[in-house]
Amino acid sequence: MIYLPLLISLFGLLIVGILSKQIKNIKSDNKKANEISSMIRDGAMAFLKKEYGVLGVFIFLIAVLLIIFINWQLAIAFICGALFSAFAGYTGMRIATSANVKTVVQTQKNLLSGLKVAFKSGLTMGLSVACLGLLGVNIFYLIFNDPQIIYGFGFGASLVALFARVGGGIYTKAADVGADLVGKIETGIPEDDPRNPAVIADNVGDNVGDVAGMGADLFESYVDSLIASMVLGITMISFFGSWAIIIPLILCCWGIIVSLIGGLSIFYSKKGGPQFILNRGIWLASGLMVIGSFFILRYLSSAGLKIFGALMSGLLAGLIIGFITEYFTSHKYAPTRKLSLSSNTGSGTNIISGLGLGMQSTLFPVLTVCAALLISYKLADFYGIGIAAIGMLSTLGITLATDTYGPVADNAAGIAEMAKMGEETRKRAEQLDMVGNTTAAVGKGFAIGSAALTAIILSVSYIKIVGMDVLNINQPLVMVGLFIGGLMPFLFSSLSMRAVGQAAEKMVQEVRRQFRETKGLLNGEEKPDNVRCVKIATTSALQKMILPGLMAVLVPVLIGFILGKGALGGFLNGAIITGFLLAIMMANAGGAWDNAKKYIEEGNHGGKGSESHKASVVGDMVGDPFKDTAGPSLNILIKLMSIIALIIAPLL
Numbered sequence: 001m002i003y004l005p006l007l008i009s010l011f012g013l014l015i016v017g018i019l020s021k022q023i024k025n026i027k028s029d030n031k032k033a034n035e036i037s038s039m040i041r042d043g044a045m046a047f048l049k050k051e052y053g054v055l056g057v058f059i060f061l062i063a064v065l066l067i068i069f070i071n072w073q074l075a076i077a078f079i080c081g082a083l084f085s086a087f088a089g090y091t092g093m094r095i096a097t098s099a100n101v102k103t104v105v106q107t108q109k110n111l112l113s114g115l116k117v118a119f120k121s122g123l124t125m126g127l128s129v130a131c132l133g134l135l136g137v138n139i140f141y142l143i144f145n146d147p148q149i150i151y152g153f154g155f156g157a158s159l160v161a162l163f164a165r166v167g168g169g170i171y172t173k174a175a176d177v178g179a180d181l182v183g184k185i186e187t188g189i190p191e192d193d194p195r196n197p198a199v200i201a202d203n204v205g206d207n208v209g210d211v212a213g214m215g216a217d218l219f220e221s222y223v224d225s226l227i228a229s230m231v232l233g234i235t236m237i238s239f240f241g242s243w244a245i246i247i248p249l250i251l252c253c254w255g256i257i258v259s260l261i262g263g264l265s266i267f268y269s270k271k272g273g274p275q276f277i278l279n280r281g282i283w284l285a286s287g288l289m290v291i292g293s294f295f296i297l298r299y300l301s302s303a304g305l306k307i308f309g310a311l312m313s314g315l316l317a318g319l320i321i322g323f324i325t326e327y328f329t330s331h332k333y334a335p336t337r338k339l340s341l342s343s344n345t346g347s348g349t350n351i352i353s354g355l356g357l358g359m360q361s362t363l364f365p366v367l368t369v370c371a372a373l374l375i376s377y378k379l380a381d382f383y384g385i386g387i388a389a390i391g392m393l394s395t396l397g398i399t400l401a402t403d404t405y406g407p408v409a410d411n412a413a414g415i416a417e418m419a420k421m422g423e424e425t426r427k428r429a430e431q432l433d434m435v436g437n438t439t440a441a442v443g444k445g446f447a448i449g450s451a452a453l454t455a456i457i458l459s460v461s462y463i464k465i466v467g468m469d470v471l472n473i474n475q476p477l478v479m480v481g482l483f484i485g486g487l488m489p490f491l492f493s494s495l496s497m498r499a500v501g502q503a504a505e506k507m508v509q510e511v512r513r514q515f516r517e518t519k520g521l522l523n524g525e526e527k528p529d530n531v532r533c534v535k536i537a538t539t540s541a542l543q544k545m546i547l548p549g550l551m552a553v554l555v556p557v558l559i560g561f562i563l564g565k566g567a568l569g570g571f572l573n574g575a576i577i578t579g580f581l582l583a584i585m586m587a588n589a590g591g592a593w594d595n596a597k598k599y600i601e602e603g604n605h606g607g608k609g610s611e612s613h614k615a616s617v618v619g620d621m622v623g624d625p626f627k628d629t630a631g632p633s634l635n636i637l638i639k640l641m642s643i644i645a646l647i648i649a650p651l652l
Contacts, residue, residue: 002246005138008253012131012397015260019124020095026102026117032419036200037101040411043204043534044097047541048212051167052086054542055160058549062159066152069651074152077140081156081223084136088219089164089212092125092404096211100203100411107412107428108421114412114432115274116267122405123263126397129215130259133157133222134252141230141249150231151646154224158640161220163549165636166496168213169629171541172205173500175533177621178507184617187515187522188609194418195521197514197528198507201537203414206407208541209628217636218400221447222393224639225454226252229386231461236383240307243300244383247307248390250300251293258288259397274435278402285395286319293394303380310376310384314391314453317372321365321449322399328361329591331599335361340596340616344605347618350596354619358589358626365584369452382460389453392446399446409433434598448587451635452580458642459572465649466565473570481559481567485574488555489582492548492637493630499544500625506536548633556641557648565652568645576638583634590627593619 028034059082066075099121107114136157140150179198183189189196226248233244240247262285269277293311297304327333331340335357342353376384393399413429415421463471472478510533520526560568597616599605605612 001250002142005134005249005253008256009131009135009138012127012256012260013135016091016124016127016131019120023095023099023102023117023120023124026106028101028105030101030105030419030421033101033104033415033421036415036418037097039200039530040100040203040207041097043200044093044207046534047171047204047208047538048090048093050538050542051163054546055082055086055163058159058163059156062553066647070647073144073146073149074647077144077149077152078156080136080140081153082160083156084132085157085160085164085216085219088129088132089160089216091128092215093207093212095121095124096207096404096408096411099408101415103408103432104412104415104421104425104429107416107432108425111274111428111431112269114409114428115277118405118408118412118432119263119266119278119401121408122401122403123397125211125215125404126259126400127256129219129400130222130252130256130397133219133226134249134256137223137226137230138249148650150227151643154220154227155640155643155647157216157220157223158636158643159549159553161216162552162633162636162640163545164216165213165633166548166629167541167545168205168209169496169625169633170499170503170544171537172202172209173624173629174503174507174540175201175205175537176624177500177504178511178533180617180621181504181508182511182515185614186512190417190608195524195528197511197530198533199414199418200530201507201533203411204534205537206410210407211404214403214632215400217632218393218396218447220636220639221450221454222396224458224643225386225389225393225450228454228457228461229383229390232383232386232457236381240303240380240383241301247297247300248387250296251311251387251390251394254292254296255289255394256397258285258292259395259401261285261288262395262398263401274432278405278435282395282398282402285398286315289315289394306379307384307387309379310387311391311394313372313375313379314388315394317368317388318392318446318449320368322446324361324364324368325588325591328357328588329595331595336592336595337599339592339619340599340605340612343596343600343612343615343619346611347615350593350615350619351622354589354593354596354623357592358585361588362581362584365449366581369449369580373453373456382457385453386457389450389457392450392453406433406435409435434595447632448580448583448635451583451639452576455572455576455638455642458639458646459569459576462572462642462645462649463569465646466569466652468565468569471566471569471573475566477563477567478570481563481570482574484559485571485576486578488571488575488641489579489634489637492551493582493586493634495548495551496630496633497625499540499548500629503537503540503544506540507533510536552637552640553644556644560645560648560652565649568652572642572645575641579634579638583631586626586631586634590623590631593623594627596620
């Protein structure tokens with residue numbers, strides 16, 4: 001059975017290849033749409049190539065340090081974790097930038113056809129991430145059978161995820177703010193208008209931030225929770241039997257199978273709205289996960305019911321957090337509708353209401369995670385907490401599919417506008433895009449919730465490895481560590497938010513310059529210089545992502561060697577608490593601001609062009625770096641710092 005994960009992951013990657021070929025075979029005869037899609041693809045791949053070049057330098061230097069101070073096996077695992085994560089992002093990016101034009105062509109026929117192409121693109125990404133993560137962890141377990149070595153794989157995945165999230169987030173939000181501020185507010189032209197010089201950079205940003213960035217993010221979450229659970233399984237063999245180590249691998253195998261079944265149910269849907277169809281696929285996968293895991297765990301362990309209970313606590317917590325996220329961010333519900341209403345009195349009240357909504361939205365996710373933590377611990381000790389994290393991410397194949405479907409639908413809506421493919425096609429694509437905003441917010445909720453549980457068990461593992469029975473917060477150094485750890489998410493968010501602001505300033509200045517100096521641009525007689533805007537976003541993102549990334553790597557090392565192992569333990573726990581809260585607040589506030597704007601654009605509270613619409617655009621510009629740069633990067637930050645602490649633990 002130890003080879004089953006290898007077979008399932010290879011089977012899943014075969015399905016990815018088949019889905020990719022099916023998307024490639026869809027024909028698009030619209031020359032203008034094809035041209036726009038090519039520009040988006042070229043810009044996205046150029047950014048990814050440069051970003052991976054910068055990352056390559058960091059990976060090489062860290063690998064050398066690992067060889068010198070620890071061992072070469074850990075360095076190999078680290079490099080492979082980074083390569084697998086980068087490949088997952090690259091695969092998703094290639095498919096997404098090919099599927100956007102295919103989606104809009106199918107949307108011309110009917111809404112359901114467009115939905116299926118966009119989702120098929122998302123499923124290739126979801127299965128790629130789950131299968132590559134399972135494959136990598138399984139291979140290193142088979143070769144080395146050493147937890148410390150497998151942590152190296154997680155370290156590589158976390159490092160790439162952080163840079164991909166921060167770099168992609170800076171890029172996409174700088175372009176988005178530049179396009180919205182000058183285009184929508186100052187010039188008064190529609191979103192995705194081909195006259196806007198930043199519109200191609202904006203569409204490129206949807207891919208580098210929400211496809212490559214999100215893919216690397218959830219790859220890291222999946223891998224880290226899997227590794228942490230397996231390591232804790234080693235300590236629980238006497239309680240749960242010899243299968244305790246590979247139970248997480250087997251559960252992930254079943255998760256890939258049910259994700260594929262849920263995806264097939266979406267492909268063969270013949271009626272229903274986009275949100276209903278996607279939700280039905282997720283619920284089907286979740287239901288099958290429950291049924292199958294019950295029998296799997298009963299077979300593998302005499303204490304299978306306890307492990308099953310821990311798994312259910314995580315799976316249910318993930319679904320609850322997803323629903324809470326949807327409640328606070330979808331304009332179907334009261335919080336976002338009240339936020340859109342606040343735009344009637346200006347951008348100031350919109351900002352205040354959005355911040356209040358984000359802060360309020362932290363209550364139930366925190367209580368949900370606390371409940372999952374207590375239940376899973378009561379049933380199966382710290383191993384149970386690890387299994388709960390696996391439960392949250394067990395159906396990653398389909399939850400990530402419904403997430404990365406969003407940027408493809410967004411690109412499709414932009415291409416429909418720029419290629420002038422008709423009002424009906426544009427409206428259908430916007431309907432798909434709107435559902436994508438909600439599914440993306442739900443995906444971020446899953447990622448943040450699983451990050452909290454995974455970071456907790458990584459922190460516990462660190463305390464055990466360094467030989468501490470308890471973390472005594474009455475000790476001054478531990479308290480200092482708690483404070484500095486609590487500071488880290490705020491400082492990290494400050495750097496990434498300011499990076500977006502500085503990059504957006506350059507973008508705004510360039511867009512204004514082109515509108516000012518290119519006289520025939522507004523009346524459509526001359527074309528904008530899209531390439532220059534893409535270069536500005538690329539250069540700014542790559543420059544600004546380095547400092548937050550370096551800080552995440554260096555600070556835990558400095559704390560450990562200067563203040564000691566107790567201070568580092570306090571540091572990790574302080575970062576987990578504030579990072580979790582801040583991530584939820586930012587993700588939900590940003591999602592609500594975005595959908596409040598879209599609710600107004602549907603014709604409510606004055607509709608497009610009204611004063612309330614302008615106020616909502618300002619709120620959305622504030623929310624963009626909240627939900628797509630700083631917020632989602634925080635869940636990577638807390639796990640990356642925990643992994644680094646585990647890597648250096650033997651040296652302490």
